[in-house]
Every structure is written in structure tokens, then in C-alpha cells.
Amino acid sequence: MNIPALSVSMSRSELGIDLGTALMAKVLDTVEDAGAALEEMIETAVIPGLGENIDIRV
Template identity: 50%
Template sequence: MDIPALSTMMSMERLSTNISFAMMSKVLDTAEATSEAMMQMMDAAAVTPGLGDNINILV
């Protein structure tokens, strides 16, 4: 068994895992910011109460 090679491989795997976690954290932060911005845009949209309740049909 090659101990130095095994140690190097385990270290690289740990680094890869840490990078994956860091990237996932950034993705989640971006998704939260995007969803918050979308919620603010939806709240700011003008809604007219009663719009579309009545339809005038001329025969």
C-alpha cells in the first residue's frame, strides 16, 4: 500500500468536497437573493381589486 499516494488522494478528495460545499453555499445565497427580489417585484405590481369580475357582452 502506497501511504503517501493514499494521503495525497484523501487530501484532494477533502479539497474537492470543501469546494463543492462552498459552491453550493454561493448557489443557495444567489437563489435566496433572486427569490427575494422576485417577491418584492410581485408586491410592487399594481393589482386592481374586482378587475375581471364583470364581462359586458353586447348582442
């Protein structure tokens, strides 16, 4: 059994997992920021009084 090669392989694997986890955390932060910005845009786009009166004459 080649212990040094196995150790390097495990180290690379752990590095890949750590990198993937860090990347996903950054993506999650970005998506949360974008969602908050979208929510703020939607709240400011509401026009007061719009839809309060409906003309239902036939």
C-alpha cells in the same frame, strides 16, 4: 501500500468536497436573493382594484 499517495488522494478528495459545498452554499445564497427580489417585484406589480369588478352580462 503507498501511504503518501493515499494521503494526497484523500486530501484532494476532501478539498473537492469542501469546494463543492462552498459553491453550493454560494449558489443557494444567490437563489434566495433572486427569489426575494422576484417576490418584491410581484408585490409591487399588483394594481389596486384590478379584478374587483367583473362584467358578467350575457
